[in-house]
Amino acid sequence: MVSSCLSNKRYTYIHENENEPTRGAIDIHHVIINGSRATGYARLRWLAFFLVGLAILLGKDNPVRTLSWSCLLSGFFVMIQSRKFVKKESVIIMPTFGIQLQTQYLSGKTVSRFIPIGKILKPVLVECVTPVTCYWSLSLFLRGEEQLTLVFKELRPSLKMLVPIWKALCAVSGTDQREMMTEEEHVVAVECKEYNELYQQMWCQPNYYTSKDKIYSVTKSSKLK
Amino acid sequence: MAEPKLRVLMVSDFFFPNFGGVENHIYYLSQCLLNLGHKVVVMTHAYGNRTGVRYMTGGLKVYYVPWRPFAMQNTFPTVYGTLPIVRTILKRERITVVHGHQAFSTLCHEALMHARTMGYRVVFTDHSLYGFADVGSIHMNKVLQFTLADIDQAICVSHTSKENTVLRSGLSPGKVFMIPNAVDTAMFKPADVRPSSDDVITIVVISRLVYRKGADLLVEVIPEVCRLYPNVRFVVGGDGPKHVRLEEMREKHSLQDRVEMLGAVPHSRVRSVLVTGHIFLNSSLTEAFCIAILEAASCGLLTVSTRVGGVPEACTLFSIHTFLLWYYRMTWLCLLSQIRMTWYEQSKRRYQYFQVLTRRRCTIE
Numbered sequence: 047m048v049s050s051c052l053s054n055k056r057y058t059y060i061h062e063n064e065n066e067p068t069r070g071a072i073d074i075h076h077v078i079i080n081g082s083r084a085t086g087y088a089r090l091r092w093l094a095f096f097l098v099g100l101a102i103l104l105g106k107d108n109p110v111r112t113l114s115w116s117c118l119l120s121g122f123f124v125m126i127q128s129r130k131f132v133k134k135e136s137v138i139i140m141p142t143f144g145i146q147l148q149t150q151y152l153s154g155k156t157v158s159r160f161i162p163i164g165k166i167l168k169p170v171l172v173e174c175v176t177p178v179t180c181y182w183s184l185s186l187f188l189r190g191e192e193q194l195t196l197v198f199k200e201l202r203p204s205l206k207m208l209v210p211i212w213k214a215l216c217a218v219s220g221t222d223q224r225e226m227m228t229e230e231e232h233v234v235a236v237e238c239k240e241y242n243e244l245y246q247q248m249w250c251q252p253n254y255y256t257s258k259d260k261i262y263s264v265t266k267s268s269k270l271k
Numbered sequence: 272m273a274e275p276k277l278r279v280l281m282v283s284d285f286f287f288p289n290f291g292g293v294e295n296h297i298y299y300l301s302q303c304l305l306n307l308g309h310k311v312v313v314m315t316h317a318y319g320n321r322t323g324v325r326y327m328t329g330g331l332k333v334y335y336v337p338w339r340p341f342a343m344q345n346t347f348p349t350v351y352g353t354l355p356i357v358r359t360i361l362k363r364e365r366i367t368v369v370h371g372h373q374a375f376s377t378l379c380h381e382a383l384m385h386a387r388t389m390g391y392r393v394v395f396t397d398h399s400l401y402g403f404a405d406v407g408s409i410h411m412n413k414v415l416q417f418t419l420a421d422i423d424q425a426i427c428v429s430h431t432s433k434e435n436t437v438l439r440s441g442l443s444p445g446k447v448f449m450i451p452n453a454v455d456t457a458m459f460k461p462a463d464v465r466p467s468s469d470d471v472i473t474i475v476v477i478s479r480l481v482y483r484k485g486a487d488l489l490v491e492v493i494p495e496v497c498r499l500y501p502n503v504r505f506v507v508g509g510d511g512p513k514h515v516r517l518e519e520m521r522e523k524h525s526l527q528d529r530v531e532m533l534g535a536v537p538h539s540r541v542r543s544v545l546v547t548g549h550i551f552l553n554s555s556l557t558e559a560f561c562i563a564i565l566e567a568a569s570c571g572l573l574t575v576s577t578r579v580g581g582v583p584e585a586c587t588l589f590s591i592h593t594f595l596l597w598y599y600r601m602t603w604l605c606l607l608s609q610i611r612m613t614w615y616e617q618s619k620r621r622y623q624y625f626q627v628l629t630r631r632r633c634t635i636e
Contacts, residue, residue: 173324177337178355180324180363 052207056080059207073139073218075211077203079132094120132200137211139218147197165189169197169215171208184208186215278310278365282382283372284345286315286333290538291479292562293373293398296452298327305329312364314357316346316378334360338378348377357385370394374401374411374436380418387421395419396426397436400559400580412439428452428560429581435559451585454565461571462546472503475548475572477541478555478563480511485554485577490516492554494524504529508536508544545570558582 052059062074098116131152138146144162151157167187172194174183182205185194197211281301285293301311306329313333322337336356341347360366369386371379374397386393395418402408419425419440425447427433433449436442466473474496480486490513493505507517507530514532521530536544545551551567553576560581564574576582 175323175334175336175356177352178359180334180356180359 050210053080054204054206057201057203057207059203059210061210071141073141073214075137075139075214076134077136077198077201077207078134079201094124097123130200135198135201137197137215139214141218145215145218147199149200161186161188161195163218166215166219168219169212170194171205171212182208184212184215276309277304278367279304279312280361280364280366280369280382280386281311281313281372282315282369282376282379283313284316284340284376284378285373286313287327288318288321289344292452295538295562296396296398297372298331299453299455301331302329305331310364312360312366314360314378314382316340316344332364336378343375345376346378346381348381350381353378353381354385357382358389361386361389361391366391368392368394370396372396373398374415374439375399380414383418383422393422394424394426395422396428397432398428398559400432400435400557401439403439415440422446424448426450429584431581431584432559452560452562452565454562454569456569459542459545459566459569461569465571466547466549470502472500472550473506473548474503474550474552475506475508475545475567476552476554477508477536477544478553480507480509480513480517482513483556484511485556486511486513486516488554488556488577489552490520493517493530494520494526497524497526497529504531506531506533506544506548508533508541510535541566542570545572548572550575553577553582555579555582561585 049063050059050061056079058078058080060076060078062076063071097120098113100116132149133152134148134150136146136148136150138148140146142163144160145166147159147161149157165188167189169184169186171182172185174181181202183202184197186197188195197215279301281297283293283297285291286297287294297313301313304311311331313331315333315335317335317337317339322335325333325335327333336353338346338353346353361369369382369391371383371393372395373379379395383393383395401411403412416439419442423446425436425440425442427436427447427449428451430449433444433447437444437447476489478484478486489507496503497505505526514534517530517532521527521532533544545567549572551564551572551574553561553564553567553574555561555577556579558576558580561576564576564582564585567574
């Protein structure tokens with residue numbers, strides 16, 4: 047049953063859980079790209095036209111043969127690229143058992159990864175800075191792994207959509223939460239002092255931050271409440 | 272009615288973990304603004320593996336944008352390349368004022384240009400003096416004219432620096448404020464027990480060993496002073512390309528026991544090195560203000576400096592008797608004080624960051 051739904055220009059977030067949540071009930075969070083099929087092929091349409099035009103310009107001797115070959119190759123290129131078009135990413139939370147991260151592609155292929163509950167140290171919301179933009183992402187610290195594991199590998203949902211998923215993961219992994227109210231924003235800070243060594247090892251990793259022995263996951267959730 | 276709180280974005284290519292005057296200035300100014308309740312965000316380029324968002328003391332948020340430096344710690348200038356990330360940071364942090372630092376920082380120029388394009392209030396602080404004759408300076412001055420064409424206010428650290436900035440950029444002098452740099456007097460305090468000056472006089476030099484900081488002058492002066500005064504020893508802290516020349520000088524004149532080379536000194540240890548000496552020597556070829564003199568005077572040392580740039584201003588503001596000496600083709604400006612604690616108290620009164628900050632805040636508002 048759909049308990050909440052958030053939508054923006056690019057993504058739609060759907061939360062499915064039981065009508066009366068019981069202990070051990072499965073919690074499912076979906077993030078779906080809006081208009082995924084049209085958006086995905088539209089991106090490659092112009093590239094295909096460009097390739098065809100370029101081929102016609104270069105192959106003036108026999109334009110019919112060049113046109114047919116270029117259409118064939120462009121179509122083949124579009125088909126290969128379309129395998130990477132993501133339709134939906136889901137997080138299925140099974141309390142006391144684990145979580146499953148699913149990515150469903152336009153071609154119908156689904157890639158899943160199961161993470162046992164014992165392997166999850168804590169979920170964190172981190173700000174990822176690229177040369178052109180900065181976005182929030184939800185990641186997991188896992189035992190025995192040096193790198194953070196992204197919950198949503200392909201999609202970049204907004205902070206509003208990530209916060210309820212992060213809260214649900216915190217509840218499942220048993221991470222202690224403390225809320226700090228500020229004047230302007232509702233900040234949820236998580237302290238995890240027992241993970242000092244792991245954080246020190248990851249000091250130089252990009253896209254997350256530490257401050258001595260604490261990690262802060264800061265969210266702006268004022269509009270959600 | 273409560274004063275409206277500002278949300279300031281400090282932009283510069285020069286920030287921690289790189290260490291220097293500009294970096295310290297940005298950090299301490301940010302801390303004071305945070306203490307007053309304003310929000311401060313710093314934007315700089317990535318340093319090695321240090322990319323992403325970091326939080327420093329007091330909740331100072333630092334964006335290490337993954338643009339690699341290409342020359343002298345500067346981001347590669349792309350004019351519009353940094354527009355997307357600058358706009359993203361300005362929007363998500365709801366910035367009200369953009370404060371750029373250092374004329375030599377390409378990231379600062381680009382951020383100021385984009386911020387003005389988007390209608391933000393912009394302030395620029397110039398920390399150094401530059402020439403007019405060489406190719407690099409001519410190019411830099413042209414860029415500066417372009418960037419500062421329509422900023423709201425500019426800040427310089429001395430009257431000399433203000434004159435230099437106004438001439439280089441073509442700004443109206445009425446738009447340029449002079450607010451001197453400050454020193455953290457809580458950190459730079461004289462030692463409880465001053466080192467004895469009966470047997471040995473210790474002269475301390477702490478600077479980057481580069482041409483601009485007069486390292487070549489040191490190579491000339493140290494052997495001469497050691498020859499004339501057998502009871503003088505030197506302590507040289509800092510590192511740079513001229514380190515080799517100083518080592519050669521030590522070898523040539525057999526001064527290993529009288530000239531101690533400390534190498535790079537972390538900022539946290541600078542005070543402990545300063546309080547071991549009696550005299551601080553600054554041999555810079557050009558200085559807009561010279562915070563090192565302030566730090567040394569705050570620690571109770573006699574300070575000797577080349578009379579360049581804004582150094583006389585920094586010295587005369589102490590209101591202490593001064594006299595000039597000509598020695599070995601250098602002009603020595605000596606600061607005299609009978610009571611070293613007077614310097615500390617004076618610098619504390621005039622140059623504490625809080626007082627300087629109040630002047631800066633008035634500028635921004």
